[in-house]
Amino acid sequence: MPIVYDKSRKIFHLQAGDTSYIMQIVKEKYLVHLYWGRRISSYHESRRIIWKDRGFAPNPDTSDRTFSLDTLPQEYPQTGNGDFRNPAYGIRQENGSRISNLEYIGYEISDGKPKLPGLPASSGSKKNVQTLKVYMEDAVAGLNVCLLYSVFASESVITRSVIFLNKGKKPLHLTKMLSMSVDIREDEFDVLTLYGAHNNERNMDRRPLSSGTVKIESLRGTSSPHQAPFMALLRKGADEDQGEVFAANFVYSGNFLAEVQVDPYRNIRFQMGMNPWNGEWKLEAGEMFQTPEVVMVYSKQGLGEMSRTFHKFYQNHLVRSPYAKKERPILINNWEATFFDFDEEKLLSLARKAASAGIELFVLDDGWFGHRDADDSSLGDWFVDKRKLPNGLKSLAEKIHDMGMQFGLWFEPEMISQDSELYRKHPDYVLHTEERPYTIGRGQLVLDLSRKEVCDYVIAAVRQILKDNPIDYVKWDMNRHLTDVGSMYFEPDRQGEITHRYVLGLYYIMDVLTSEFSEILFESCSSGGGRFDPGMLYYMPQTWCSDNTDAVCRMKIQYATSLTYPPITMGAHVSVVPNQQTGRVSPLATRGYVAMSGNFGYELDLGNLTDEELEYVKEQIQCYKMIRPVIQHGDFYRIRNPFNENLATWNFVSQDQKRAVAFFFEILSQPAAPVRILKLKGLHPDKLYRRYDNGEIYSGDELMYCGISIPLKKEDFRGEMYCFEEIEKGEENGH
Ligand code: DGJ
Numbered sequence: 001m002p003i004v005y006d007k008s009r010k011i012f013h014l015q016a017g018d019t020s021y022i023m024q025i026v027k028e029k030y031l032v033h034l035y036w037g038r039r040i041s042s043y044h045e046s047r048r049i050i051w052k053d054r055g056f057a058p059n060p061d062t063s064d065r066t067f068s069l070d071t072l073p074q075e076y077p078q079t080g081n082g083d084f085r086n087p088a089y090g091i092r093q094e095n096g097s098r099i100s101n102l103e104y105i106g107y108e109i110s111d112g113k114p115k116l117p118g119l120p121a122s123s124g125s126k127k128n129v130q131t132l133k134v135y136m137e138d139a140v141a142g143l144n145v146c147l148l149y150s151v152f153a154s155e156s157v158i159t160r161s162v163i164f165l166n167k168g169k170k171p172l173h174l175t176k177m178l179s180m181s182v183d184i185r186e187d188e189f190d191v192l193t194l195y196g197a198h199n200n201e202r203n204m205d206r207r208p209l210s211s212g213t214v215k216i217e218s219l220r221g222t223s224s225p226h227q228a229p230f231m232a233l234l235r236k237g238a239d240e241d242q243g244e245v246f247a248a249n250f251v252y253s254g255n256f257l258a259e260v261q262v263d264p265y266r267n268i269r270f271q272m273g274m275n276p277w278n279g280e281w282k283l284e285a286g287e288m289f290q291t292p293e294v295v296m297v298y299s300k301q302g303l304g305e306m307s308r309t310f311h312k313f314y315q316n317h318l319v320r321s322p323y324a325k326k327e328r329p330i331l332i333n334n335w336e337a338t339f340f341d342f343d344e345e346k347l348l349s350l351a352r353k354a355a356s357a358g359i360e361l362f363v364l365d366d367g368w369f370g371h372r373d374a375d376d377s378s379l380g381d382w383f384v385d386k387r388k389l390p391n392g393l394k395s396l397a398e399k400i401h402d403m404g405m406q407f408g409l410w411f412e413p414e415m416i417s418q419d420s421e422l423y424r425k426h427p428d429y430v431l432h433t434e435e436r437p438y439t440i441g442r443g444q445l446v447l448d449l450s451r452k453e454v455c456d457y458v459i460a461a462v463r464q465i466l467k468d469n470p471i472d473y474v475k476w477d478m479n480r481h482l483t484d485v486g487s488m489y490f491e492p493d494r495q496g497e498i499t500h501r502y503v504l505g506l507y508y509i510m511d512v513l514t515s516e517f518s519e520i521l522f523e524s525c526s527s528g529g530g531r532f533d534p535g536m537l538y539y540m541p542q543t544w545c546s547d548n549t550d551a552v553c554r555m556k557i558q559y560a561t562s563l564t565y566p567p568i569t570m571g572a573h574v575s576v577v578p579n580q581q582t583g584r585v586s587p588l589a590t591r592g593y594v595a596m597s598g599n600f601g602y603e604l605d606l607g608n609l610t611d612e613e614l615e616y617v618k619e620q621i622q623c624y625k626m627i628r629p630v631i632q633h634g635d636f637y638r639i640r641n642p643f644n645e646n647l648a649t650w651n652f653v654s655q656d657q658k659r660a661v662a663f664f665f666e667i668l669s670q671p672a673a674p675v676r677i678l679k680l681k682g683l684h685p686d687k688l689y690r691r692y693d694n695g696e697i698y699s700g701d702e703l704m705y706c707g708i709s710i711p712l713k714k715e716d717f718r719g720e721m722y723c724f725e726e727i728e729k730g731e732e733n734g735h
Contacts, residue, residue: 002151002300003109004131004358006043012107012132013043014149017156017644019298021149022047023075023134027061029103029135029237031075031134031147033183036246038300047185051074054265056113058082063096071265073183074137076147076162078102079419085269086213086261089162093141098175102136102145109133113150116161118504120251121293122317128153141284142168155498156298157313162291166283171494174281178257178273180248180294185501187266188236189246193258194560199548199581201225201529202560204643204708206234209268217275221482221499224331225530230564231258233270240300240638241681244607245299245306249564251318252292254503257543278485278498290504294699295534303563308635312565319569321514321541323521327628328542328568329360329406329471330621331601336549336575338605339666340367340374343388344396353606355403357614358621361470361473362600368393370420375479376443379415380422380429382461390712393469401470402578408473408521409465413458414488414506415444415479431455431502434484441480447659449505450487450498459512466517474517475541476510488579510539523571532561542569545603549575549603551594552717555648555665558598567652568632572598574620576608588613590719592620593663596631597650627723628659630654634661637681642667653682658726660689665709678722679707688731689724697727712733 002011011034021033022043035047038320049072060082068630069083073585079087080099091100110133111126134147146163159179166172191214194202202225207214216231218224229250237244248270250256253353255275262268272294281289295313299306315324332354338346351362369379369385378385383391397407416423416430418438423445424431431436438445448454465471514522522540523701524531528547534542543565546557554572561570572595578584597599606614615654624631634652642648642665650663664678683700690697698708703724 002153003149005107005109005134009045011043012134012716014132014151014158015039015300016151016158018155018300019156020395021151021156021158025104025129027067028070030072031074032105033073035299036245037182038181057192060127073267074181076102076181077183077269078138085263086271087176088178088181088261088271088273089145089164089174091138091141091143092173092175094170094172097141098141100141102138102277103564104134104136107133107136113159116290116293116714119290119292120318120507121161121315122150122159122251122295122534124152124317136573137167137620140527141172142166142170153315155313156309158296159293160296161293164289166287169697171284172283172586173283174283174289176276177281177289177291177546178271179250180270180296182270183267183268184266185260187268189233189268190236190238191260191549192232192234194230195565195681196225196228198530199528199546201532201546201557204227204560204563205296205557205594209260209262211262212495213259213261215257217257217277218255218490219275219277220483221252221254221502221539221674222478222531223256223533223535224481225526225528228564229256229258229272229533230271231260231272232306233260234301234303240641241302241305243302244271245297245305246301247299247310249295249296249297249310250292251538252503252536253500253506253531253533264679274500278496279499281500282494282497286640292535303612303626307563307570309639310564311636313539314534315566315568317536319537319541321522322518323541325633327632328521328599329473330624331357331361331408331603332359332364332606333475333603334364335365335571335601336580340372342367344391347396347400350606351400351403351585353614354602355405356623357606358403359602359617361408362407363410363473363475364396365410365475366412366477368409374443375629377417377419379412379417380447380461382411382413382422382465382477390505393465397470398495406472406477407470409471409479410475411462412477412479413462413509414447414449416447417444422495426457429457431482431487431498432484434488436484439483443481445479446480446482448487448489448502449509450501451489451505455505455509458509462513463516466513466520471520473523474523475523475525475544478531486545490708507535507539525571529557529561532565534564537565537569542571544571545598548581550579550584551586551591551719552584553582555595555642555667558594559648559650561640562636562638567598567636570598571601572596573601573603574617577603584717586717587715587719588616589640590665590717593719593721594664596620596624596721597663599632600628626730630661634659635682639679639681640713646670647676649678651680651682657682657684657687659722661721662724664720664722669714669718673712675712676710678710679709683724686727688729690727692723692725
């Protein structure tokens with residue numbers, strides 16, 4: 001059983017895969033955190049709390065000066081009664097009081113995992129997950145809090161969420177409602193976060209914990225390219241392959257907060273949840289509020305194991321699309337080939353070339369609707385632009401189908417242009433506050449998705465296009481962040497809810513559309529990977545990883561994205577050189593190998609390639625089709641880290657360890673260059689593998705521990721690929 005309650009000691013012991021998580025009720029009412037770490041078989045209070053009278057630490061029990069909330073490792077800390085560290089939640093009562101005090105009142109253990117209404121969340125069967133609910137109450141405020149812990153038996157994963165219930169007679173305002181708080185009585189950790197910007201998403205930032213707080217957040221209304229909703233604590237010295245890692249990832253696409261605070265006695269408080277900045281929620285008497293879910297992963301073997309745990313967990317328990325387990329088509333997207341400047345013939349000519357090269361899906365990007373010749377018009381007018389496509393979308397889609405390819409279409413459904421029929425009819429649909437001018441971003445405004453009426457308009461508009469046309473794939477874009485957040489359709493004391501209501505509205509829309517059109521493959525996008533988070537993955541099984549298609553930049557972006565998300569979720573395309581984002585000229589082979597390390601496609605005008613290049617593109621496509629099962633459904637191992645050195649290497653291994661694909665990249669050519677050795681990971685040590693390109697046979701342990709020597713080459717931005725397949729014992733003699 002993953003969850004055990006020891007009644008005599010009042011101890012909860014949660015066991016998920018390789019990890020144990022232990023809490024205790026002390027003094028009959030306080031829920032205390034004791035341990036999160038490597039799985040132990042049973043707990044007999046070895047790691048007990050040492051009570052101590054500390055200066056400035058108030059005592060709720062006057063008879064015991066050693067007991068203070070200020071030093072207690074609390075599981076869901078409150079505010080106003082002696083814990084001066086960061087609280088996990090906050091309230092405001094009708095009388096203005098902001099003090100709250102939670103006391104333990106009971107628990108419940110059940111098989112399975114309850115759904116989070118209106119929110120994306122992981123799921124599991126009654127056989128593989130158990131859920132603990134711990135009930136707490138603040139009797140003065142009339143607040144009940146339920147802490148939910150879902151414990152996955154064979155994965156090192158625990159998910160957390162919190163339900164608030166106003167049991168009182170008066171309204172109550174939630175001013176902070178984090179999903180996770182863990183007090184760890186140790187501080188020898190580094191903190192790892194992922195920061196970035198448009199075109200430069202997810203850079204690895206590892207820093208030591210010292211004093212005070214390390215905090216990352218988004219205040220942009222979306223999870224953002226600027227900080228990812230991810231934070232990990234790494235034991236000192238932990239690296240890719242060894243050492244403990246404690247990671248948290250937030251299943252949410254709006255404003256978030258992740259922080260770790262070191263207290264004066266070198267304990268740390270690790271927290272994650274919705275950002276309390278401008279974010280409140282009013283609970284009328286009897287109403288409930290549930291926070292989004294945090295996925296907590298423990299790894300005893302470094303970042304590599306952490307990532308593979310996230311990858312498997314997301315593919316098996318989060319991504320709900322039927323495409324989760326299916327191979328994804330190789331696509332061509334017309335965006336970087338044509339931008340807004342296209343007509344039917346131009347698209348068909350690109351499509352013909354793509355079809356003859358073996359591409360499987362043609363995606364028509366921005367510019368097909370309204371009169372959109374630039375990015376400042378027509379968003380909201382989801383009807384075809386007959387100037388560009390006089391025969392309509394259906395005819396275009398059918399012609400593409402006749403070429404043997406699937407047809408995909410771009411939308412940016414959350415937005416509205418001032419130059420649009422929708423705006424002229426419904427200026428009230430814009431997210432805005434009265435009396436203030438709009439703040440424009442990328443020439444456009446945001447729809448007020450806090451209103452159901454607006455959400456239903458979006459659903460109807462997208463539904464119509466999807467019904468009327470044979471569409472196999474949708475790219476769901478979102479190209480600006482939320483400003484002027486407010487909605488006159490809500491009372492003044494609910495204005496703090498609008499950002500979250502926007503996200504809930506978006507989830508409602510995506511829930512309806514992806515359920516109704518489950519046969520369509522959806523890819524999310526926010527100017528590239530600006531909203532690459534588990535919340536989006538729940539609805540849409542892949543994400544355009546970055547607008548930056550430069551192969552060298554992509555090595556880092558994809559490397560760091562793989563910390564939490566599997567390669568199958570990362571849209572990765574070959575584009576032209578000089579690259580449109582960086583001006584860099586990298587070899588077609590390298591561009592191909594980087595893109596083949598994810599969900600492969602092209603984003604260029606094939607008509608501008610030489611015959612020789614086009615032939616090579618055909619070879620790349622054939623090659624990807626062969627290795628696709630290993631890339632998309634195999635295990636991923638990072639080997640050399642481009643954030644630290646002039647190299648990037650990684651390999652994929654099929655689940656049965658019969659096939660492996662390794663990629664080696666050396667970024668700049670060097671004088672007096674060392675001969676590099678590529679040591680693969682994750683192979684079966686006793687199996688024999690044949691290398692595709694030269695037929696040589698090696699044992700698995702040889703490839704992993706001895707490694708293969710990489711011949712020297714004088715070439716910048718160099719890429720190599722090595723494929724291996726198991727051979728039966730004895731076969732090597734015939735070679
Ligand atoms: C941003 C996306 O990331 C691009 O791929 C492209 O779809 C443009 N938007 C279109 O406006």
